[in-house]
Amino acid sequence: MTERAEDLAGELAAAHEAYEDVDERIAEHGESDLGGLADAHDRATTLLETYEDRATGTGDFEAFIRFQESFAELVESLDEEMPLRQAFEDANDRFDKRRLSSSDFAAAREALAPVAERVELLDEREQRREHYREVRRRVVARRDDLADDIAELERLSTLADIDLDAPVGDLREMVEGYNEAVAKAFQRFRGEASAREVIEFVERTEQYPLVPFRPPPDDLRKYVETSPVGTEPLTQLLDYADYSPSKLAHYVDEPDRLRKNVAVHRSYLDGLDATALEIDWPPPSAPECRFLLRELVAVVGRFAPEEVVRRLHELRGFARSERYERLHRAAMAREELSERDRKRLAEGTVEADLTAARNDRERLAEALSAHPGP
Incomplete structure (x- = not known):
């Protein structure tokens, strides 16, 4: 089903707005700070996933010690001014004991939840960027299809005054x-x-x-x-x-x-x-x-x-x-006209269709101009 130009233009505007919204939120937190926070969060969650089974209960004592030291070193390496640094310290406090359980790992993840929520902005921006690009691709494709439609309608328009019943x-x-x-x-x-x-x-x-x-x-x-x-x-x-x-x-x-x-x-x-x-x-x-x-x-x-x-x-x-x-x-x-072409000529809809196609193409061209690619 052919997508309406008006709907596509509206979808493009919405996709652009959604992308810019999350981009502005990232800018508020600072692109560099958010990148550093995401890196620290990735390292922390990797340690949690790697050692949870081995460092809990009465399991691998060596793994238990290695995990405690690695997580503590990670927290100590973080810049004192890093946003949400306290969340990492709170998570680390859960591991300051002689024996760890799964509940300690769950509590650490809960402590890091504010960090996860903030760094998800980066993934969200990438998702919205891709959606925005995909909508633009559809708008460009529809604009190009309309150009072909216009060329065909212009050709039909030149044939409108021809007597198809001529002997x-x-x-x-x-x-x-x-x-x-x-x-x-x-x-x-x-x-x-x-x-x-x-x-x-x-x-x-x-x-x-x-x-x-x-x-x-x-x-x-x-x-x-x-x-x-x-x-x-x-x-x-x-x-x-x-x-x-x-x-x-x-x-x-x-x-x-x-x-x-x-x-x-x-x-x-x-x-x-x-x-x-x-x-x-x-x-x-x-x-x-x-x-x-x-x-x-x-x-x-x-x-x-x-x-x-x-x-x-x-x-x-x-x-x-x-x-x-x-x-x-x-x-x-x-020789040139299909049955559909002849029907359109007979019904006299060619000029109206041509005007509509030109208007739609102009609407999409304006939308693409107003919403450049990310």
């Missing part, structure tokens, strides 16, 4: 009709033209950056330019590459050279299709589409029948119309 099928029919036609034309070109012509065609498309054919490998290009088999169709060269060495020797003069320059590039040649000549769906915006179509007309006209080029001219003319841009935007929106 994009008209545009799609033109694009897909061309793509099918150019794919067939290129397949025919690839199967009927010489390998030399196909490779030369691909090489020349480097002049057209919007028609992204992969350039042919240099050794393949040189081979089809210089070898007699370069005048045969590309599909035939690929068939040759599958022949056994003995069979291939009957068809080409230099079998090893064909295998070296054609067979090794089978993946490139198998992938040489009309993809670079096709138009994506959704198609580009009107200005981009016009640039693309100008290059496609120049390239496709080198091998395809007039009917394919005519489709490009028709689409190019359509890209100059206002209707194209309207259908293009509708097509883009249909």
